[in-house]
Amino acid sequence: MKKILLSTVACATMMLAANSNYKYEITPTFGGAYTEGNLGLDRNYANGGLSLGFNQFDSYIDQVELGFLRTLDDVDYKGGNSDTGITRVFTNVIKEYGITSDFSLYTLIGAGVEIFDDEANGNEDGVFGNYGAGVKYKLADEVSLKFDVRHLIEADHGDNTLLYNVGLSIPFGEVAKPAPVVEKPAPVAVAAPVETPKDSDGDGVIDSLDECPNTMSKSKVDSVGCMTLVNLNINFDTDKSVIKDSYNTRIVEFANMMKANPKLKATIEAHTDSVGSNAYNQKLSERRAASTVEALKSLKVDPSKITSVGYGETRPVASNDTAEGRAENRRVEAVMSK
Secondary structure (H helix, E strand, C coil), rough: HHHHCCCCCHHHHHCCCCCCEEEEEEEEEEEEEECCHCCEEEEEEEECCCCCCEEEECCCCCCEEEEEECCCCCEEEECCCEEEEEEEEEEEEEEEEEECCCCCEEEEEEEEEEEECCCCCCCCCCEEEEEEEEEEEEEEECCEEEEEEHHHHHHCCEEEEEEEEEEEEEEEEECCCCCCCCCCCCCCCCCCCCCCCCCCCCCCCCCCCCCCCCCCCCCEEEECEEEEEECCCCCCCCCCCCCCCCHHHHHHHHHHHHHHCCCEEEEEEEECCCCHHHHHHHHHHHHHHHHHHHHHHHHHCHHHHEEEEEEECCCCCCCCCHHHHHHHCCCEEEEEEE
16 A cells, blocks of 8 residues: 555656646645544554645635545554554645745645544544644745645544645646737828828827727727727735725726727726735736726726726736836736727
């Protein structure tokens, strides 16, 4: 059993590739158990195991964990010559708390089943509950180091066991990214023989071809001068989703444009820098997008014309290695459609 367990863990570690945005996480673990004195078992013994995490992107919890632990050697019963192996299968829900871009804390709670190869001294197959806490440190994009402590309480007799585990977390299953917006190049305007064609709103499309005059400044447009992408110039503070008063002018301008063009619709897209965990940044970006939508509604923009979406840290426009770059990445943009 010990050789099979170690082979399984080694194969899982070598075969799975990682991505910065992923659906799953596999963690080979090693550790030990410290048992309550009245169980008639060795107080300390070693465990090994494997867990599979299912990351949650639209939920209060961050991960659902399924896994198992197995004693590496048989555990001796006291007062006799018998021993037993112990297998524990469990499921937990996990909440992660980002501290830095590389370091986070997490808590867990759940239940499982423990199975004794040889039942004795009142130790029987049965259900247990457990809770615990741990730390997670990113060693590289491909792997993170995890350590946690779990308090296991057996359901029938209330027996206690303390589990402590260390593991290497390997993410896999890349989250599909939206297809990039492909913009048609603006046609080259033919110079009139007498006068230069005018571009009154400065969007790069001459007035005679511009179907959407009065384009907001610094906006991207399509071949007929209609806006496709508007930078709302909202740069949030780190870990914040509140719009500061200094950015109200641009929002008011955008709201007036939406009211003046009732056929236009907008998707408010919000982004974050890379500080914090992927899951936390995803939720933070969603809060930023929702905050911007609420500001537009307060300015009497038709709610049916605006929606919101958050992309977390997946679409940086500048380097996250500098304070200036991270500030640019904490942004909000509006994607326009008719």
